Amino acid sequence: MGLSVLDHCLDVGMVARALVEVLPACVRGLLGSNPAGTAANHDLGKISPGYQLRYFREQLRQRLPELAAHALATYETKHALIGELAVNASLGAERSAPGLAAGAHHGVRDDKGLRHDDAVVGGPAWASERLGLARRLAAEFGSLAADPHADSHVLAGLVCVADWIGSDERFFDPGTTRARAESEATAARAVAGCGWRPVVFKPGLSFADVFGFEPYRLQLDLIDAVREPGLYVFEAPMGSGKTEAALYAAYRLITSGANAGLYFGLPTRLTSDKIHERVSAFLHHVAGGDTAVRLAHGSAWLREYEHGGERLAPGNEWFNPSKRALLMPFAVGTIDQALMSVIKVRHFFVRSFGLAGKVVILDEVHSYDVYTGTLLDLLVRRLLDMSCTVIVLSATLTGARRAKLLADPEKAAGVSDYPLITAETRGGCWVRAGEAPPPTHVDVDLADLTDGEIAQRATQHAATGECVLCIANTVARAQAWYNQVKAAMVEGAFGVGLLHSRFPPYRRGELEEVWTRALGKEGPRPHGCVLVATQVVEQSVDLDADFMISELAPTDMLLQRLGRLWRHPRSERPCTRASLLVVTRDLDGCGSHDDLIAALGKPNARVYAPYVLWRTYQVWKRIHRLRLPGHIRGLLDETYAEPPDDRAAFVEEARKALGQRAAKLRDLAIAARADAYGFPTMRDDERALTRYSDYPTLDALIIRSVTSTGSAATLALLSGKRIRVDDTRRVPPYLAEIHRNLVWLPRYRLPGVTTPAFLSRYTFDTTPVLILDDGGELTLDGRHTGMRYDHERGVQMSNPVPPWLRCQRATATANGDDEGGLDELDW
Numbered sequence: 001m002g003l004s005v006l007d008h009c010l011d012v013g014m015v016a017r018a019l020v021e022v023l024p025a026c027v028r029g030l031l032g033s034n035p036a037g038t039a040a041n042h043d044l045g046k047i048s049p050g051y052q053l054r055y056f057r058e059q060l061r062q063r064l065p066e067l068a069a070h071a072l073a074t075y076e077t078k079h080a081l082i083g084e085l086a087v088n089a090s091l092g093a094e095r096s097a098p099g100l101a102a103g104a105h106h107g108v109r110d111d112k113g114l115r116h117d118d119a120v121v122g123g124p125a126w127a128s129e130r131l132g133l134a135r136r137l138a139a140e141f142g143s144l145a146a147d148p149h150a151d152s153h154v155l156a157g158l159v160c161v162a163d164w165i166g167s168d169e170r171f172f173d174p175g176t177t178r179a180r181a182e183s184e185a186t187a188a189r190a191v192a193g194c195g196w197r198p199v200v201f202k203p204g205l206s207f208a209d210v211f212g213f214e215p216y217r218l219q220l221d222l223i224d225a226v227r228e229p230g231l232y233v234f235e236a237p238m239g240s241g242k243t244e245a246a247l248y249a250a251y252r253l254i255t256s257g258a259n260a261g262l263y264f265g266l267p268t269r270l271t272s273d274k275i276h277e278r279v280s281a282f283l284h285h286v287a288g289g290d291t292a293v294r295l296a297h298g299s300a301w302l303r304e305y306e307h308g309g310e311r312l313a314p315g316n317e318w319f320n321p322s323k324r325a326l327l328m329p330f331a332v333g334t335i336d337q338a339l340m341s342v343i344k345v346r347h348f349f350v351r352s353f354g355l356a357g358k359v360v361i362l363d364e365v366h367s368y369d370v371y372t373g374t375l376l377d378l379l380v381r382r383l384l385d386m387s388c389t390v391i392v393l394s395a396t397l398t399g400a401r402r403a404k405l406l407a408d409p410e411k412a413a414g415v416s417d418y419p420l421i422t423a424e425t426r427g428g429c430w431v432r433a434g435e436a437p438p439p440t441h442v443d444v445d446l447a448d449l450t451d452g453e454i455a456q457r458a459t460q461h462a463a464t465g466e467c468v469l470c471i472a473n474t475v476a477r478a479q480a481w482y483n484q485v486k487a488a489m490v491e492g493a494f495g496v497g498l499l500h501s502r503f504p505p506y507r508r509g510e511l512e513e514v515w516t517r518a519l520g521k522e523g524p525r526p527h528g529c530v531l532v533a534t535q536v537v538e539q540s541v542d543l544d545a546d547f548m549i550s551e552l553a554p555t556d557m558l559l560q561r562l563g564r565l566w567r568h569p570r571s572e573r574p575c576t577r578a579s580l581l582v583v584t585r586d587l588d589g590c591g592s593h594d595d596l597i598a599a600l601g602k603p604n605a606r607v608y609a610p611y612v613l614w615r616t617y618q619v620w621k622r623i624h625r626l627r628l629p630g631h632i633r634g635l636l637d638e639t640y641a642e643p644p645d646d647r648a649a650f651v652e653e654a655r656k657a658l659g660q661r662a663a664k665l666r667d668l669a670i671a672a673r674a675d676a677y678g679f680p681t682m683r684d685d686e687r688a689l690t691r692y693s694d695y696p697t698l699d700a701l702i703i704r705s706v707t708s709t710g711s712a713a714t715l716a717l718l719s720g721k722r723i724r725v726d727d728t729r730r731v732p733p734y735l736a737e738i739h740r741n742l743v744w745l746p747r748y749r750l751p752g753v754t755t756p757a758f759l760s761r762y763t764f765d766t767t768p769v770l771i772l773d774d775g776g777e778l779t780l781d782g783r784h785t786g787m788r789y790d791h792e793r794g795v796q797m798s799n800p801v802p803p804w805l806r807c808q809r810a811t812a813t814a815n816g817d818d819e820g821g822l823d824e825l826d827w
Contacts, residue, residue, distance in 0.1 A: 003174040005046045006133060011178075012159075012166035013040025013141050014187035019162060022196045024260035026229075026387035027357040031158060032150030037141035038098040039162040041090075042105045045083030047130045049122045050075030076120045081110040086130040087144065089116035096146040101159040107346035140180075153341075153674075154386060157353020161327065165190050199329050201255045201286045207248050210285045218419055219245035221434040229258050229389040230425030231380060233405060235397050235418060237629035238563025240437055242393045243275065243363070247282050249391060250359040259389050261358040263326060265335035267539060275363070276332040283330055326354030335362060335376070342378045343672045356386040363393045364539045366401065366556050370662040374669035377404050384424075395563065396556035398636050418633040442562060442626040443579040446552075446617075448586060451477075454549055455484035457581065461547045462494045462528040465574035467519055469545035470532045471561050473553060474603045475500045479793050482532045494528035501536055503794040504702060506719045506740040519543040521568050528574075537564060544568045546575050551604065552584035554612045555619060555639040559632060580626075587617045593650040609661070611654035615639050698750065699742040701759065701769045702778065702789060713758040717741045718772065718789075730761040738762050743795055749787070750780065751805065 003011075016039030020028055032038065045051065054077060076082060084103030088096055103109045114120065117127040138144070166172060171190035178186065207215040207223070215223065219241045222234050226249035236242050253259045264279055326337055327350070338360065341351035360383050365376065383390050392405060402422060403409035411429035412422050419434035449457070458468045458481075470485075472478040482498040489496065495518070499511050515531055518524075520542045537543055538560045544567040550558060558580075566578040585599040597605045600613055619638050623631075643655060704716040712726035718741050723734045738759070753768035770778040770785065778787040778795070785805065786798045800806070 003172075005043055006136065007177060008166065009040045009043050009133070009137055010140065010180075011172050011183060011187065012042060012162050013037065013137065014183045015039070015166045015190060016158060016162035017141075018184075018187040018191040019158060019165075019196060022191065022198060024257070024357050026259065027154070030151040030154045030356055030386060032097055032147035032155055033145050034098075034142050034147075035155060035158055037137065037144050038087075038101050038155060039159045040137045040141050041083070041087050041098065041134055041144065042102045042159050042163055043079065043083060044086040044102065044130045044133055045079035045081065047086075047133055048076070048079060048082045048126055050077040050120070051079040051082070053077070074120060075122070076112070076114065078110055080104070080106050081112065081114070082121050082130075084109070085114060085116040085121065086127070086134065089127070090131055090134040091144055091146045093146045096144075097150040097152040097155050098144050098146070100152045101156040104156045104349065105160050105163050107160070151352075151356075151386060153349040153352040154356045156349040157351070157356075160347065160350050161353060165194055195328060199287055201251060202288075203255055205251070205286060207244075210248060210251065210282060211244050215245070215248070216241055216437065217435045218437055219248075221419070221432070222246065222421060223249050223252070225421045225423060225432060226253065226389070226391070228425050228427075229253070229387060230423060231384060231390045231392070231405065233392040233394070233397070233402055233420075233422040234434075235394055235402070235420045235422075236434060237419065237437060237632065238395045238560065239567045240395075240419070240629075242395075243278060246361045246391045246393055247279065250361065250389075251282075251286050253359055253389055259357055259359045259387075261329040262331070262361070263338060263355060263358050264332040264361045264363070265338050266333075266363045267335060279330070279332050326351050328354075335372075335379075338362075338383075339372070339375050339379055342375060342382050342674055344674050348674045352382070352386060355383060355388060357388060359389045359391065361391045361393065364560075365392050365394045365405075366396045366398070366560075369665060371665035371669045373401070373404070374666050375673070378669075378673055380405055381407070396559045396632065396636060398556070398640050400640065416633055416637070418629055436629055439627050439630055440566060440578065442565065442628065443577055444582065444620065444623045444626055445579070446582045446584055446621055449583050451480050451484045452488070454481055454583060455488040458485055458530045458547075458549060459489045461575075462489070462496075462530045465528045466546040467526065467528070467544070468530045468547045468549070469519075469537070469543060469564055470530065470549040471537065471551065472532065472534055473551045473607045475502050475534060475794070476603065476797065477551065478532050478534050479796055482793065485530050485532065489530075494530065495526055496530045497532070498793060499531065499533040499536060500794060501534065502743060502745075504718055504741045504743050507791065507794070516542055519545065539563075542567070544570075546573055547579050547581075549581045549583060552582055552600075552613055552617060552620075554608055555616045555635050557608075558582070558616070558620070559635065562626075562628070582620060584617060587614055588621075590650065591648075593653045596650055596654060609654075609658045611651070611658045612639070614651060614654060615643070696747040697744045698747045698753075698765065699763065699767050700745050700750065701738060701742055701763075701767055702772060702795075703741065703769060704772055706769065706771065708756070708758055711757045713756070725758050725762060727757050727760045735762050742767070745787075745795065749797070749801065749805070750785070753780070 013036050017036035020031065020035055023031075028035075053075060080103050083105075084099045087102045088094060088099040091098065093099070100109070103111075116130075117124045121127070122129075134144075166187075168190065171186055171193065172178075207219070218236055222232070222236075222242075222245040226232055232249075234242055234246065250259070250262050254262070262279070264275055266275055326341075331337075338351065338355060341348050341355055362376070362380075380390050380392075399412070399415065403412055406412060406422070406424055406429060408429060411424075412431055415422075415431050417431075417433035419436055421432045421434055423430050423432070454470070458470055462468050470478075470481055472481055478498060478500050482496070485496055497511060497515055499508070499515060501508070503511065518526055518529065519531065521544065531537075531543070531545075535557070538557060541564070543564045545565050548561065548565045550561050552558075553561070562580060565580060566573075587596065587599055590596045590599055593610075596610055596614060600610055604613065616639055619635060643651065647655075702718050704718060706716070707714045711728075712724065714722065714724045715738075716722050717737060719737065721737050723731075723737055725731070725734055725738075750768050753766060755763055755767045756769055759767055759769065768780060770780055770787070772789055773779055776788045776790055778785050778789055783804055784802055786800070786802045788796045788798070790796075
C-alpha cells in the first residue's frame, strides 16, 4: 500500500496549518498569506515522468526496454526542482517565496534553467496535470500568492518541517485514506507530539522570585533597557551577572508576547553545557518542571544518554538530528548551530524557522575571530529581520567590534563608557552607561620564567592555602607545567589537576566536575590547590582562584582569564590581594620579525596574532595594579588602537600579516553565507565552516584492546566499557560510548588513515582506532604513533613524528616549518 501524491500533500498542508496555529504572531507575520497552501503544494513535482519512473522502472524495462532506457536518460528526476517550476507557473511568476519553499524542501535547491512545460519534465500534458493538482489543493487551502512580504527562508523552513512531520508514519499511516476531519485531528496530534505545545510562563515573577536574590544595580540597568524587540549589546565586567539579567529580560519579553522561545548561544561546547544547567533552572522557575531546554551542539545527544535517554526513546527521536534542535522552544548550545542559519549548509532555512521570533542571547561575543565574527554580524542582521530580540553579552568587547553589530556603526562611535548598554530598536539606536560595580584591584607582574620557575611560584602559593589557576596557551605547555608542579610539590600536600581539550569526553567531564565543584561558588573549597589548564577555562566557567599565572595572551583574553580570579566575594581568603603573573619574554629586545616569533614562541604565534601579542605586551608592561572594571575599556582601546607612526619595521610586518589574514577570513565568510536562491554546498553538521582553522583535525577512537573480524569487533574502551559493534547496525548506547572515547587530534599526525569497517555505522568522518599499549603508547595497526595517553595528562605528542608516519604525509605547513608547534595547539 502507498499514499497518493494528493493525500500526502493534503496531510502536509494540514500539518502546516496546525503549526501556524501554535506559532507566535511575530512568526506568523513572516510566512506570507497562505503558508499552509504553500506547504501543500511542496510535492507538485512528483507528478512528472522522471519521478514516476523511479518507482515503475522495472515494469517499464520489462515491457519496453528501449523506451525505458531512453526515458531514464531523458527525463528530469528531481521532483523538488520540478515542483518549484510548477508552483511558480501556477502563480505566473518567474520566482516566488512559495516556489523557493517547494524547490528547497529537501535541503538543497537546483536551478537548471528549465520551463514548466519543457519535454524533460513531461511537456504540456504533465504540466497540465501538475496545475490541476494545484487547483485541487487551492480548493482546500486557498489560492497561493507571490507575497513579497513573506520571508522565503522562514517559509521554506516551515514547509520542510511540515513535510517531515507529515511523512512520519507513526502519525500518518500510508496505508490509510483519511477524511478531512480526521486528517486535521491527526495533524494537530502530530504537531503537539513533536513538541509544539504552548509554553505558558508564570506572569508577574520578580527577579528574586526567579533567581533567589535581588538584582544588582547593573543587572537592573539591562532589564530596564530591554522594553521591546531589537538588538541590545550589554558590556559589563566578568562575573557581574550578565546571564541572569539577560534571562530575566527574555522572561519579560516572552510574557509580554513580544517574543516566543529562547536560544542561548555560546562559543564552545563546554560553556554551553554549563549554561544549559542554569537555563534549565531558570525555566523550571518561570514555566514549571515539565518544560525542557534542549542542548544544541554537535555532541549534545550524548547528554541525553547521561540523563536516561528519555528524549531519545521510541516516539521522541524526531528531534535527534542537530539541525532540528533549534526547533525546540528553548535551547542552549554553541553559536555554530545558529550560524548555520546564515551559511550554505543543507537545511539552513530550517534553522531560520527555528530561530524566528525567539529571544537569542549570544554570550562571549568578543572571542570570535574575523571569519566567525563576520558570520556573526550577518546572523545578527538576519535575526532582527526575523522578529527576534538579540541580546549580546560581553565583558571585553572593543568599540570597533560593537560598531560592526549595528546597522549604523556611527551611532556608537567614540563612546568610552563602561559598563555600557547599546540598543538598536524600531525607535532608533541609543547608548546608555551602566552603573559600575564596586572596584576590585589586581596586582600585575610580567616575568620571563622557565617552566620550573612557574611551578615553584604555583606550589609556593598553594602551600599557603591559596587556590592557584595556571592558564597556558597550548596543550603541550600546560602538560609541561603540570609535570613541573608535580615534581616541585610535596607529595599529597594539596590537590593538583590538568584540564585541556585533548582528553576523551568522558574523562574531561570527570575533571570538569571535580574542579568546578572545588573552585565554584559553593565549594567546599580546598586548602590549597593548583589547576593547570588551557583556554577551555577562559569563559563562562565558574572557577574562583586566589592567584593566577597566565601566558601572555591578547588583552581581551587576559581580562577574561582575570574573570576567574577572586570571582566571588568571600569572607576569608588565604591571601590579602588578587595577583596575576603574566609569563612572557621581553619583547622590547626584538629587532626583527623572526626575533618576535622566537620570543613569543612558535606555538603562541600560531594561537594568537603576533602583532596583537606585541601590542598587548606594550600595554601591560606598564601596569602594576589594575582597577576593575575601571581599566577594562582603556586597556582594550589601547591594545587595538592604530599603532604609532614610528613603529619598527618588524612591527609593521606583523601588522600587515594580521590585516591580510583578516581580509582573507572576511572574504571566506562572505563566500560562505547563504543566499535566498543560493545552492547549499556544505554538510549540515558541526564540521560545517562556522569556524576557520589552518590546522584540520580528526576524531580518533582510543581503546585498550580490540578483537576484530574486520566487519565486527569487541572493543575495550578507555572508559572501562566493553562493547561489540559491527557494520550492519547502529546500537544507540554503543554509539554514545564510542563518542565518549573520541579525542580530537591534528589530522596531519595520522595521514592516510581510514575508519575500520566495524566502526562504519558509528562515526561520521574518518575515525582511526588507536590502541593504548601497556607502556602508555598509542599504536595504529601495531606501530607506535609518537603519541602517548594517560589518565592524568591526556594525549601527549612526541617529536619527531615516527618515520613510518612522516613518509606518509606532506610537510606540516605550507612553508616547510617543522610540526612541533602544531602538536601543541589546544585543538
